[in-house]
Amino acid sequence: MRCTNNNQKRRISLLTAVCLGAVLLGGCGRGTELADAFAADLPGLGVQEQSTDMEISWFAEDLCVVDGNVEAIEADTAEALAACFFNLDTQEILYAKNVYDRLYPASTTKIMTALIALEKGDLDAQMTVSKEAITFSESGVSTVHLKEGDVLTLRQLLYALLLSSANDAANVIAEHVGGTSEEFVGMMNEEAARIGATGTHFVNPSGLHDEEHYTTAYDLYLIFQEALKNETFLEILKTVTYDTSYLAADGSAVEASWSNTNQFTKGDVTVPEGVTAAGGKTGTTMAARSCLVQLFEDAEGAQYVAIILGCKERAILYQEMQSFLSNLNN
16 A cells, blocks of 8 residues: 655755754754744644754754655666665765655664664663563564563664564563553654654554554655664664573573574675675565665765665565665776
8 A cells, every 4th residue: 555645845845944944043053052942833844842942953964855756876666666775975865766655664663663762771671571562463473472571681672673573572662661652652753753754653663554654765764864873773783693592481591593584684685796785674564565774885885775665575675676786886
């Protein structure tokens, strides 16, 4: 299923308003401090109140800003519902297709789940698995088979979340970091708004399908770029297999080995010589189809983010993402 909206025009207007405001306040410097409170009616967001002395970050700074579809390179994304390929070092838009279309994110949602957990949680904190966290209304969901009463650290749960795309791990993280899953989802939506991901709305921490749980390719770029600022996030994404041990409810040790679902990371899908697949997050549901948010580096160390959403087949998704890479190191 594909949902569309008119977010593109609203977002461009919002970015324009932000940049104009930055000029009036003395430039686009990060962390500008406002001397006086104000209220502004911004397109797509309504009235936004700003309290006195609040420090804000102009989210247009150092970001790729897209105005419509772009084909600065040759790429085949015929099967993707949305796709983009950005140079993070130069902010150059190399390719953009339907980046403001509202789509279902599947487990690419877990990028935001990890971002909130890393910002708000303690990696060494021990978390006990509840019955609710391992209860799902649908069958066949991706889990690492956690049991009620199991005790794991946040660090272990993040590996399960980002490597094995474990929905049970997502729920445990949400309950402990947010207090409740609902509170955690509220934190996810607040963070999305803060970084300018205005076409995104989360309903759960896992990405399991819900018609009110959606994002855009551009918003996923914003979320991913924010998460990449955390070294632990990137370290986990690069991991092929994670072996660990945690405690069961009866105190016995549970040995676990969790493998990455990303075929670039595992080496199942190749990249051109001189190009490095530096980590990414997969996502698949019937409604969202196959999705991937991926970081690459060229031979000179320049970083690129590639996003493809809504491919009917996983193999085609990787083929279409490979078409981006053929343009590097030429």
